[in-house]
Amino acid sequence: xxxxxxxxxxxxxxxxIGIADIVxxxxxxxxxxxxAIPVRSLANVNFNAKRGIIEMGKRKQARTFFNxxxxxxxxxxxxxxxxxxxxxxxxxxxxxxxxYYRTKHTIKNSNENTFDDQNESDPLIEDLEVTLEALRxxxxxxxxxxxxxxxxxTIVDDGDRVDCTKLGNGGYSVPSIVEPEYIQIAKCSADxxxxxxxxxxxxxxxxxxxxxxxxxxxxxxxxxxxxxVRRLARRLHEDYKLPVYVLVDNDPWGYYIYSVIKQGxxxxxxxxxxxxxxxxxxxxxxxxxxxxYGLPRNVGIKLNDKDINRAKELMKxxxxxxxEWQNEIKGMLTSGLKFELDALANKDFQYLxxxxxxxxxxxxxWLD
Amino acid sequence: xxxxxxxxxxxxxxxxIGIADIVxxxxxxxxxxxxAIPVRSLANVNFNAKRGIIEMGKRKQARTFFNxxxxxxxxxxxxxxxxxxxxxxxxxxxxxxxxYYRTKHTIKNSNENTFDDQNESDPLIEDLEVTLEALRxxxxxxxxxxxxxxxxxTIVDDGDRVDCTKLGNGGYSVPSIVEPEYIQIAKCSADxxxxxxxxxxxxxxxxxxxxxxxxxxxxxxxxxxxxxVRRLARRLHEDYKLPVYVLVDNDPWGYYIYSVIKQGxxxxxxxxxxxxxxxxxxxxxxxxxxxxYGLPRNVGIKLNDKDINRAKELMKxxxxxxxEWQNEIKGMLTSGLKFELDALANKDFQYLxxxxxxxxxxxxxWLD
Numbered sequence: 001x002x003x004x005x006x007x008x009x010x011x012x013x014x015x016x017i018g019i020a021d022i023v024x025x026x027x028x029x030x031x032x033x034x035x036a037i038p039v040r041s042l043a044n045v046n047f048n049a050k051r052g053i054i055e056m057g058k059r060k061q062a063r064t065f066f067n068x069x070x071x072x073x074x075x076x077x078x079x080x081x082x083x084x085x086x087x088x089x090x091x092x093x094x095x096x097x098x099x100y101y102r103t104k105h106t107i108k109n110s111n112e113n114t115f116d117d118q119n120e121s122d123p124l125i126e127d128l129e130v131t132l133e134a135l136r137x138x139x140x141x142x143x144x145x146x147x148x149x150x151x152x153x154t155i156v157d158d159g160d161r162v163d164c165t166k167l168g169n170g171g172y173s174v175p176s177i178v179e180p181e182y183i184q185i186a187k188c189s190a191d192x193x194x195x196x197x198x199x200x201x202x203x204x205x206x207x208x209x210x211x212x213x214x215x216x217x218x219x220x221x222x223x224x225x226x227x228x229v230r231r232l233a234r235r236l237h238e239d240y241k242l243p244v245y246v247l248v249d250n251d252p253w254g255y256y257i258y259s260v261i262k263q264g265x266x267x268x269x270x271x272x273x274x275x276x277x278x279x280x281x282x283x284x285x286x287x288x289x290x291x292x293y294g295l296p297r298n299v300g301i302k303l304n305d306k307d308i309n310r311a312k313e314l315m316k317x318x319x320x321x322x323x324e325w326q327n328e329i330k331g332m333l334t335s336g337l338k339f340e341l342d343a344l345a346n347k348d349f350q351y352l353x354x355x356x357x358x359x360x361x362x363x364x365x366w367l368d
Numbered sequence: 369x370x371x372x373x374x375x376x377x378x379x380x381x382x383x384x385i386g387i388a389d390i391v392x393x394x395x396x397x398x399x400x401x402x403x404a405i406p407v408r409s410l411a412n413v414n415f416n417a418k419r420g421i422i423e424m425g426k427r428k429q430a431r432t433f434f435n436x437x438x439x440x441x442x443x444x445x446x447x448x449x450x451x452x453x454x455x456x457x458x459x460x461x462x463x464x465x466x467x468y469y470r471t472k473h474t475i476k477n478s479n480e481n482t483f484d485d486q487n488e489s490d491p492l493i494e495d496l497e498v499t500l501e502a503l504r505x506x507x508x509x510x511x512x513x514x515x516x517x518x519x520x521x522t523i524v525d526d527g528d529r530v531d532c533t534k535l536g537n538g539g540y541s542v543p544s545i546v547e548p549e550y551i552q553i554a555k556c557s558a559d560x561x562x563x564x565x566x567x568x569x570x571x572x573x574x575x576x577x578x579x580x581x582x583x584x585x586x587x588x589x590x591x592x593x594x595x596x597v598r599r600l601a602r603r604l605h606e607d608y609k610l611p612v613y614v615l616v617d618n619d620p621w622g623y624y625i626y627s628v629i630k631q632g633x634x635x636x637x638x639x640x641x642x643x644x645x646x647x648x649x650x651x652x653x654x655x656x657x658x659x660x661y662g663l664p665r666n667v668g669i670k671l672n673d674k675d676i677n678r679a680k681e682l683m684k685x686x687x688x689x690x691x692e693w694q695n696e697i698k699g700m701l702t703s704g705l706k707f708e709l710d711a712l713a714n715k716d717f718q719y720l721x722x723x724x725x726x727x728x729x730x731x732x733x734w735l736d
Contacts, residue, residue, distance in 0.1 A: 157536020168525020
């Protein structure tokens with residue numbers, strides 16, 4: 001059955017086999033095999049203001065085999081690379097958890113397991129991502145589907161042409177891996193991408209066929225968008241030059257979701273390169289909106305200590321230093337309130353579709 | 369835009385208006401308006417062994433207006449009914465949270481809010497469900513999309529015909545409301561429904577086109593299946609007479625997920641009537657499977673106290689009294705281990721598709 005799939009070009013497989021070659025090469029020269037693994041710590045992460053993304057620095061660390069403290073981890077890294085190479089050869093995808101189970105066994109004549117916990121295998125997959133400069137998706141490691149899309153584009157998924165204007169209100173379930181190897185965007189005539197934080201607002205807009213009236217791609221990740229949703233938005237932005245507008249709740253977590261879509265995240269800085277969308281715009285919900293759209297104070301939610309501390313933290317981030325952003329966050333702190341997008345229903349059930357977003361788009365009322 | 373949609377027949381709207389009629393009628397007769405609301409407590413829930421579902425008893429409670437303890441709740445109930453009637457008139461759907469925001473305001477010349485918290489409005493929606501005998505979905509209250517489906521069926525969603533064999537590996541994103549008013553199943557040639565607990569196993573089976581080889585509907589709810597997924601399975605079971613096989617992790621939570629699909633849940637007993645699938649079969653992962661399929665003990669996970677207590681609780685439930693089920697649960701307790709479906713990857717990445725499920729189906733190895 002795998003035969004029907006577009007065969008990948010073998011580049012990633014060769015990179016993975018390269019790990020084994022290092023071991024063999026060192027053995028032949030009677031040397032200690034060593035991997036040079038980029039350091040994934042805060043100290044090796046910078047915000048590149050010019051590019052507008054969070055990126056990794058150049059520091060690397062050697063992982064060697066003839067070292068009591070590293071031998072097990074070295075062996076585990078090679079085992080994970082081997083499992084990932086198996087995926088490439090068979091042209092299969094799998095989950096982090098299944099990689100763990102696949103590589104777990106008890107070492108012969110011992111009670112020692114190769115892995116005791118998934119916490120041991122997950123970081124090794126990240127190590128391999130950065131070492132081989134291959135996204136997790138290119139290593140064929142996926143999560144479950146999360147997120148939904150409708151709008152004027154046709155994608156090709158495993159040979160099927162899926163016209164995303166013909167999927168009713170339900171839409172296409174966005175897979176975890178949307179790399180060109182798996183998902184081709186055959187056609188897209190949209191003017192922009194609207195990436196909505198919450199599924200329920202996405203449903204409102206889908207039911208109202210907002211995407212048709214405003215000729216846009218309507219996308220959600222049901223909360224913090226998963227990698228598949230971010231990659232899809234990025235591909236539409238890059239390949240089709242579509243602006244990306246992000247619609248989130250008016251709280252520190254909404255700001256953060258926006259910033260991850262835009263600059264990438266600190267924890268996974270190495271992925272910004274192909275996930276971040278530095279030109280993404282924040283279309284709301286802004287601290288200025290409750291007044292502008294006449295929302296009563298009683299549908300706001302009082303900020304708690306956690307909110308206040310988080311907002312103050314955000315104000316210190318390099319990528320929130322623009323005056324407009326400082327004012328935006330200060331506005332929330334001054335009012336002492338946060339607002340959910342859901343609160344727009346206080347006006348009427350279709351306020352988001354018929355008033356809020358149309359006015360936002362008309363006034364170009366967004367933050368960069 | 370709503371004009372395109374099949375207009376509902378007004379039955380639910382009439383039921384909702386009936387709530388207002390009670391108030392008006394009582395006022396005209398200078399009486400205390402009262403609603404008779406079925407009691408949603410454990411004491412009013414029974415397992416009907418003959419029908420194989422958990423159902424509500426007949427006990428009702430009066431909610432009256434001229435009663436200091438009930439006046440606010442009565443007023444709130446009428447307000448929620450009014451918002452729900454608005455949804456019916458406009459032919460819109462919305463979320464529980466938006467109902468809360470829609471009905472929230474400060475009462476004139478006071479500091480009193482109609483609602484202070486969503487915890488006040490949610491139970492009233494359930495009260496109206498049982499009082500009016502209308503499922504939440506018929507009241508047009510939805511959650512976000514959760515769950516995915518592929519397989520040989522064509523659904524009609526808002527006028528679009530969606531052929532679920534032509535959606536690649538990604539699939540159709542299952543909406544929260546799949547009532548015939550919204551989703552019509554135009555065609556279905558499948559032999560059975562396979563309802564998979566976890567999204568990652570669903571992805572395995574979708575990628576392997578398992579549904580094509582075994583002519584089935586492949587459905588997941590990404591964990592405990594949401595109402596939309598349960599209703600879709602139930603409709604396929606009822607309208608197309610398809611057997612439903614449930615594939616869950618081998619742990620007490622997996623058993624419970626199966627039992628909710630089959631008999632319904634204690635908390636939402638009134639929904640079993642149209643959500644439960646009493647003939648649903650448990651196809652695995654069974655306590656007997658690790659040995660049968662040669663899984664090593666080290667991919668099992670030691671039961672913790674919570675698991676053990678929960679398993680013992682399940683053994684006491686009336687719907688787990690069959691000898692086979694007692695043995696199944698005892699098997700887990702005796703081994704002291706639980707197994708995730710993901711553990712099958714220990715054999716090989718496609719073991720689930722190529723060995724486990726084919727053998728299960730061939731041997732008719734399931735529990736009822």
